[in-house]
Amino acid sequence: MIARRIEVATAPRVGFRLRPITRRQRGTMLRALALAIYTLVTVFPFYWMIITIFKQNADLYSETNNPLWFNLAPTFVNVQYLLEQTRFLTWMANSLIIGVCVVAITLVLAVPAGYALARLRLPGAEQLGIAIFATYLVPPTLLFIPLTRVVHVLGLQNTIWSLVLILPTISIPFAVWLLMGFFKNVPFEIEEAALIDGATRRQAVIHVVLPISRAGLAAAGMFAFAISLQAFLYPLVFTSSTAVKPVTLGVVTDLVRGDLFYWGSLMAGALFAGLPVAILFNYFLDDFVEGITAGSTK
């Protein structure tokens, strides 16, 4: 400290250049430290899941062992139990069917709506768009009690089709909004050029507008898929038999027998089902955030 002060006094220019560098270095170190701590907090639950999956029961349920590492040889018993003694693969298949149907319904309804609201200069289009988007903010908590009646009247209770019907209510409002933003970005000249060349509007949309907006279609589709896999309350209320549960519900309910939790298999199911969704979500995260914050003008 003293040395540096002398240096500053005797050679001010050198000192002037030195000080910001050391301060920045200190900042970098603090930043690295903070990032390291945050990384630990973020990643630790996932590490804990992975290590739990491959531990023997005697190793898991011991108060004296170091829980952070293997004290007995790693094992595949928990994974085996999940795959062979539970309906995990059925649940995955259910989720896949539900997800694909929800994506299809969402796109079939949201693409025409988003296109019309963004490009046909309809009076009141902006307000209508915001009104549809507003329904995204109606939480399932407010709707699940009446919806149990709706599902019951339609005879869909305890089937995956109840979820195919209801889950698009979460994805359609957001998808319309997202697609409005993407369609607004397609220059009008391109579509008009196709119309002048003799294409019908339908042809112009299919061959010109949709291919240009495919990033938007992909984002809307992935959003619908991720939403249908994230959902918990609706599956919990509408499905009760093991055979019809989606994976999110099946894992957290069927691997618990009374007070007995099959922790190893539970963590395996949670990770195997959760990681693909997380990776998928990561791909359209920026579109999602932009959809929420930047509105439909992009």
Add this chain to the structure above:
Amino acid sequence: MVSLATEVAIPRTRAVHRRAFRYKGYLLVLPAVIYVLALIGFPLGMGIWYSLTDATVARDGRFIGLKNFVDILRDPTFTLALRNTTIIAVVATAAKITLSVALAFLLLGAFPGRSLLRTLFVLPWTIPVALSTIAWKWMFHSQFSVINWMLLKVGLIDHAIQWLGTPVPAMIAVILVSTWRAVPFGAIVVMAGLTALPADVIDAARVDGASWLQRFRAVIVPLIAPILFIALLFDLIFTLSELTVVFLLTSGGPVDQTQVLANYALQVGVSGSQLGEGAAIALFLLPVLIVLTIFALRAIARRESA
């Protein structure tokens, strides 16, 4: 319209054409609107009606005015649920703002491994909440809690905490999981705001001799506040009506000490078959949610027109 159309020939055909065209345009929007009205609007109305009746799963119920609301306000479990919902929303929101902004600044700028780090950091938000909550439940286990093990090792506690079995730790656990999950979302929103912000503005402020705190308050906050505000309103709406974390982590326990409105509505309305009372519990915060939604939509509309 008619008089104008008869007077001038060319606008007439154009006007007719445009009207037919508009009519078709609305037809394209119609299916989505019907879906939303039938499965969001109609159930919402039905829920409001239920809350004013004594409907159960077995009978349709008759109109009883505000009796359900009067009853639930006398119900000590409801009062607890209302209190806990408010505490969780307020504390978790405060924690989420602070940590989101901090994390966004930590991730700002280019450094090696940044995109990998970002993928890791968003994991809590992108993984289905039910699945991460079950992992936390295992970490808070009454006998084999790894969190206790680590805290004991470091010497921060001298005896194991019953995280999910004692009231205050259970609330801390619920708030912790809720915050852990939402911070990445807030951070990404703030980062989107920061990258949209021209770097020269910050540099100019720096050259003008503004300190870090001055830059933060005068340049960065006003530019990211609107975007963060919207994200927070969204998060608040979903936190106030959230149930998954509580349902899986504590089921509202111990003895309703972490009970929240949504979970209580599920217990009364679905498990207990009391549709009317359950609907009243679920809809109790509707006025608050409507106000928050209006704020959010107005903030979005403002950005839209800007």
